[in-house]
Amino acid sequence: MITKIKNNKLLIAMILPFLIIILNITVKIIMKEELLIDKLAYNILVEKLRSPTLTIFMKLITKLSNTTFIVALAILLTLLFQFLWKKEKIAMLIPTNLVIIAFINQILKLIFQRDRPIGYRLIEMTGYSFPSGHAMVSMAFYGLLIYIIYHFIKKKSLRITLITINIIIIFLIGISRVYLGVHYLSDVVTGYSISIIYLLFLAKILKKYNFFP
Numbered sequence: 096m097i098t099k100i101k102n103n104k105l106l107i108a109m110i111l112p113f114l115i116i117i118l119n120i121t122v123k124i125i126m127k128e129e130l131l132i133d134k135l136a137y138n139i140l141v142e143k144l145r146s147p148t149l150t151i152f153m154k155l156i157t158k159l160s161n162t163t164f165i166v167a168l169a170i171l172l173t174l175l176f177q178f179l180w181k182k183e184k185i186a187m188l189i190p191t192n193l194v195i196i197a198f199i200n201q202i203l204k205l206i207f208q209r210d211r212p213i214g215y216r217l218i219e220m221t222g223y224s225f226p227s228g229h230a231m232v233s234m235a236f237y238g239l240l241i242y243i244i245y246h247f248i249k250k251k252s253l254r255i256t257l258i259t260i261n262i263i264i265i266f267l268i269g270i271s272r273v274y275l276g277v278h279y280l281s282d283v284v285t286g287y288s289i290s291i292i293y294l295l296f297l298a299k300i301l302k303k304y305n306f307f308p
Contacts, residue, residue: 109295113288120281124209124225136273136280141215145274150217157218157271159264160233169193169236184306185243192297196235196290200228203289209282216276227278230286233268237261238294246307 123130158164169189177186209225222228241261248254269287272278301307 106295106299110292113291116288117285117292120285121207124207124281130279130281132284133279133281137215140270140274141276149274153271153274154218156264156267157229157275160229160236160268165193165232165236172240188301188306189239192239193232193236196231196293197228199289199293200226200231200286204228212276212279214276218275218277220277224278225282226286226289227269227272227282228286229272230269230278230283231290233265234287234290235293237265238290239297242294242298242301 120130173186173189176182176189203226204223207225208223211220211222211224238261241258244254244257244261248257265287269283272283273280
C-alpha cells in the first residue's frame, strides 16, 4: 500500500510540469494571445537559420513522422515482434499505441481549431495546427520504442545508442515542423507534453500487467 502511494506521488510529480505547460499554452491560445516562444522560434528558425541545404535536411527529417512512414514502420515492427521475436503483447501494443495517440490528436485539433502559420510555409499541410500531430505521434511512437529498447536490449552500448538516436529523431521532428512553417513552437511543445503524460500513464499500465517481465 505504501509503495503504491509513493508510486502515485512520483507519477503526479512527473506529470505536473508538463500539465502546467499544456494549461499555460492552451489558455493563451484560447485568449488569442501571442506567445513569446512562437515569436522567438520564428526569429531563430525561420529568419536566421533557413538555408537551401538545411531545408532539404528538414524535409527529410519531417518524413520520419509522416503517416505513411510511421504506419509502415509500425507494421514492420509488429510483424517482427509477432513472428520473429515471439512477443505477442508488444506486437499488439505498437499499432494500438499509434491509433490511440492519433485519435487523441484529432479530437484536440477539432476542439481548438487553431489555424496553421501563414506566409512562410515551405511545404503544404492541411488541417488545424494545435497541437502538432507530428509532435504527438513522434513522441508517442518513438517514445514507446525507447521504452521497449530499454527493456529488451541487453547490451548497454547498443541500448544507449538506439535510445539516443530515437531521442534525436523526436527532437528534430519537432524542430522541422516549425522550421518548415507548418506549426508554431507552442503546437510542438504542447504535442510533446501531451504524449509524455500519455506515455507515463502507459508505462504504469504496462508495468501493472507485466508486459515486460
